[in-house]
Amino acid sequence: MPTAIQVKNISKAYQLGQIGTGTISRDLERWFARVRGKEDPYLKIGETNDRTSKGSSDIVWSLKDINFDIKQGDAVGIIGRNGAGKSTLLKLLSRVTAPTTGNIKVKGRIASLLEVGTGFHPELSGRENIFLNGAILGMRKKEIAAKFDEIVDFAGVERYVDTPVKRYSSGMYVRLAFAVAAHLESEILIVDEVLAVGDAEFQKKCLGKMGEVSQGEGRTVLFVSHNMASVKQLCKKGIVLDKGNIGYNGSVEQAIHFYKEQGTVQENKDLKELIKVKHAALAIDQILINHKQDALIELNADQHNLEIEINGSSVEPLQLNIEVKIFTLEGVLVSFYSPAHLYAEIVTIGPGKFSFKDNLRLPDNFVNGEYYINIELDYPNMERYLTTDGISLVKHGRVTATGKEITYNDFGFFLINRNGK
Structure with a gap:
């Protein structure tokens, strides 16, 4: 198959603080070098992209010396921890x-779906934005019209298609944006982790559609997600980014294994370092699990509780729900907790300081092994306010009378209940 994307020695640097060299002549030299495709003569050698430590330079390399080729028709998963350089x-x-x-x-x-809010004009209706995006891709009006009903049906926004998209919820916005990107005639489809805003049914539809355009239509798909099960289902190849560098490039199974092994031990990390805030009104001061800030949680055989406390502030009132998901190292979801789904509970925080607490109880037959916990604050199926990435959980179990230690391969899916319910 011919090569669809070729990346050679790319690096991306961002300057912290005030931008400029201090003189007009140096700024002109910098501009002229960029026009000629040369390296910035005043670019300082800075640190790699590591959010866990503060560097001394005012230049941060988000990506450094990246090289890879992607063939036409390949479905490639781009994975890595928060701050690894995926979105860049x-x-x-x-x-x-x-x-x-x-x-x-x-x-x-290229049709891209990078984040909620990009690609659409907020003042235009859903119908107008569909035709606008098609025109940007170089399609004729007749070609777009032929796809229109299919796009609207896939997104499920028939009733709102003539409403300005600024009035859409985050979920509606993403559904329509994905439908437009997937159905219009582009050779390359790029999808960031925004699909997590949609509900489970729509995520399933999206994965099915991406598989269809890759395998059936021969289009190239690049997919970023923290859900390893989805990456494994859709992709044949995987690229792991680590602090702005390529850690692994090869089969998706080995890429997922590399990614999980890379972060199995989080002993020296603070939970706050794994947080990614998604809402401008929200600021997080502290997150505790079982009264500790450690990103590695160990539970003995007789321990079943997870006490979660999130402290911070919000400049406006927010209605939210907490979701806790526990995955095996292979990315298989084995446990799920959500008060909104289990108890029809939504909590209101702000404005001002808040302390959000919940006490979960794992099932008594939750057996030993190594897992990953993802915690989200969200408004169900509408908007995510906060996510965490790859908190490690080690559950120590009992040895049976025969000497066999039971592992997570021997059990299925559990719903987690609140302690006392």
């Missing part, structure tokens, strides 16, 4: 921003 890479491939050094060759048109 997709923005470079989508030509939203330019690399500091290196070059990218792309064969074909």
Whole structure:
């Protein structure tokens, strides 16, 4: 198969604080170097992309010396922890921003779904935005009209298609944006982790559609997600990013294994380092699990409780729900907790300081092994306010009379209840 995307020696640097060299002549030299495709003569050598420590330079390399080729028709999963450079890479491939050094060759048109709020004009209706996006891709009005009913039906927004998209919920916005990107005629489809905003049924539809465009239509798909089960289901190949560098590039099974092994032990990390705040009104001061800030949680055989406390502030009232998901190292979801789904409870916080607490009880037959916990604050099926990435859980179990230690391979899916219910 011909090469759809070729990435050669790309790096991306961002300057912290005030931008500028201090003199007009130096700024002109910097601009002229960029026009000629040369390296910035005043670029300082800075640190790698590591959010867990503060560097001394005012330049941060979000990506450094990235090289890979993607063949036409490949479905490739881009995985890595928060701050690894995944979103920056997709923005470079989508030509939203330019690399500091290196070059990218792309064969074909690109449809990108990078984050909620991009790609649509908020004042235009859903109908107008569909035609606008098709025109940007170079399609004729007749070609877009032929796909229109299919797009609207897939997104499930028939009733609101003539309403300005600024009045859409986050879930509606993402459903329509994905439907437009997937159904219009582009050779390359790039999807960031925004699909997590949609409900489970729509996520399933999206994965099915991406599999269809990759395998059935021969289009190239790049998919970023923290859900390893979805990545494994859709993709044949995987690229793992680690602090702005490529840690692994190969089969998706080995990529997932590398990613999980890379983060199995979080002993030296604070839980706050794993938080990604998704709402501008929200600020997090502290997160505790079982009264500790450690990102590695160990439970003995007789321990079943997870006490979660999140302290912070919000400049506006927010209605929210907590979701706790526990995955095996292979990315299989084995346990789920959500008061909104289990007890029809939604909590209101803010404005001002808040302390959100909940006490979960794992099932008594939750057996020993290593797991990952993801915690989210959200409004169900509408908007995510906060996510965490890869908290490690080690459950120590009992040895049976025969000497066999039971592992998680021997059990299925559990709903987690609140302690006392």
